[in-house]
Amino acid sequence: MQTRILLVKFVLLASCLIHSRVCSPSCNFPAIFNFGDSNSDTGGLSAAFGQAPYPNGQTFFHSPSGRFSDGRLIVDFIAEELGLPYLNAFLDSIGSNFSHGADFATAGSTVRPPNSTISQGGASPISLDVQLVQFSDFLTRSQLFRSRGRVFEHLLPRKEYFSQALYTFDIGQNDLTAGLKLNMTADQIKAYIPDVLNQFSNTIRTVYKKGGRRFWIHNTGPLGCLPYVLDRWPVPDSQIDGHGCAIPRNEIARYFNAELKKRVIGLRKELVKAAITYVDIYTIKLTLITQAKKLGFKYPLVACCGHGGKYNFNKLIKCGAKVMVKGKETVLAKSCNDVSFRVSWDGVHFTETANRWIFQQINGGEFSDPRLPLQFACTK
Numbered sequence: 001m002q003t004r005i006l007l008v009k010f011v012l013l014a015s016c017l018i019h020s021r022v023c024s025p026s027c028n029f030p031a032i033f034n035f036g037d038s039n040s041d042t043g044g045l046s047a048a049f050g051q052a053p054y055p056n057g058q059t060f061f062h063s064p065s066g067r068f069s070d071g072r073l074i075v076d077f078i079a080e081e082l083g084l085p086y087l088n089a090f091l092d093s094i095g096s097n098f099s100h101g102a103d104f105a106t107a108g109s110t111v112r113p114p115n116s117t118i119s120q121g122g123a124s125p126i127s128l129d130v131q132l133v134q135f136s137d138f139l140t141r142s143q144l145f146r147s148r149g150r151v152f153e154h155l156l157p158r159k160e161y162f163s164q165a166l167y168t169f170d171i172g173q174n175d176l177t178a179g180l181k182l183n184m185t186a187d188q189i190k191a192y193i194p195d196v197l198n199q200f201s202n203t204i205r206t207v208y209k210k211g212g213r214r215f216w217i218h219n220t221g222p223l224g225c226l227p228y229v230l231d232r233w234p235v236p237d238s239q240i241d242g243h244g245c246a247i248p249r250n251e252i253a254r255y256f257n258a259e260l261k262k263r264v265i266g267l268r269k270e271l272v273k274a275a276i277t278y279v280d281i282y283t284i285k286l287t288l289i290t291q292a293k294k295l296g297f298k299y300p301l302v303a304c305c306g307h308g309g310k311y312n313f314n315k316l317i318k319c320g321a322k323v324m325v326k327g328k329e330t331v332l333a334k335s336c337n338d339v340s341f342r343v344s345w346d347g348v349h350f351t352e353t354a355n356r357w358i359f360q361q362i363n364g365g366e367f368s369d370p371r372l373p374l375q376f377a378c379t380k
């Protein structure tokens with residue numbers, strides 16, 4: 001513990017020397033409010049539509065924890081780094097404690113309201129606009145209940161936390177795959193990206209109006225390197241790069257990110273009191289996948305927990321799927337034995353080891369714009 005504190009002090013001192021702007025004490029974020037999809041869902045979809053089954057959660061929580069991973073997600077490592085408890089899902093009515101934030105993300109969420117729902121193979125109905133409604137309601141009602149005192153004071157955030165909190169966003173991936181599901185061409189998908197980003201920007205504006213000041217926005221990862229994308233929407237071999245990723249899918253992700261970055265730059269001018277950090281998750285995840293071996297990881301394009309095929313991914317037999325064999329339930333899509341060396345957990349999401357590695361890259365600020373460590377993401 002002592003060495004960790006020393007290390008943190010050293011890192012702070014070092015960042016103080018590198019970026020003169022951050023010589024001030026760190027931001028001391030008292031809370032995190034997260035919006036997003038499965039990349040940061042800590043139990044939302046599970047609360048509404050049933051738990052993500054074991055072996056999800058096997059490594060760290062040792063039972064299903066509402067996360068699509070064997071363990072912690074990037075947002076969990078962010079919470080740890082800020083000295084805050086793991087975020088409970090806003091939708092989770094069992095045992096939740098929101099005193100230091102809430103998670104509005106659900107797996108399958110899109111920015112735009114979807115036109116088909118989960119039972120039709122569509123997206124989560126908890127799209128970003130709904131998450132925003134839930135946040136607004138949380139903001140108002142949490143204060144109403146806090147004023148009643150007693151246990152509510154120990155379960156809900158203080159009023160001032162809403163302006164001091166870090167507002168984190170990781171969403172957009174499912175808006176891109178929504179087009180793939182409709183067999184759209186890359187040009188057709190690109191054509192609706194402005195609409196996605198308009199709606200995204202409006203969400204940031206609304207949170208700002210309600211008092212949010214510190215924003216932390218992840219761009220979208222390399223879609224074309226994800227086993228489920230490679231399996232479900234295959235491209236000809238001529239469109240597969242040297243690492244096995246689908247070139248046109250990554251191109252869409254990069255286009256989305258370039259446009260997102262422009263919006264962030266615009267929002268900084270408009271929302272003058274906000275500190276908005278844009279985090280290049282794409283480059284970090286691409287590095288992890290393309291340099292997996294060098295970094296000590298294995299089979300970056302193969303799901304650890306899945307069932308068969310080149311990518312060990314089958315959309316009909318997802319991680320944890322069970323079958324009845326002679327009247328007994330048997331798990332058909334099991335975890336691999338070397339999960340701590342794997343990148344892809346279930347073909348869609350990353351393993352805890354991968355999430356930790358990604359977090360470590362994020363934390364230092366090297367992939368952020370502005371280039372500030374997480375602890376200083378309130379600095380303008």
Ligand SMILES: *[C@@H]1O[C@H](CO)[C@@H](O)[C@H](O)[C@H]1NC(C)=O
Nearest residue numbers: 110112113114115178192195
């Ligand atoms: C849903 O349908 C409406 C009306 O056709 C359309 O304007 C909107 O863009 C669609 N949304 C998505 C996410 O495709």
Ligand SMILES: *[C@@H]1O[C@H](CO)[C@@H](O)[C@H](O)[C@H]1NC(C)=O
Nearest residue numbers: 085097098099100151154155
């Ligand atoms: C909720 O979590 C906070 C921070 O971990 C803790 O101080 C508080 O006592 C918890 N509330 C309850 C009712 O246990």
Ligand SMILES: *[C@@H]1O[C@H](CO)[C@@H](O)[C@H](O)[C@H]1NC(C)=O
Nearest residue numbers: 178179180181182183184232
């Ligand atoms: C997309 O194309 C596939 C294969 O040609 C077809 O089976 C599917 O019905 C199409 N989906 C839509 C939404 O058009």
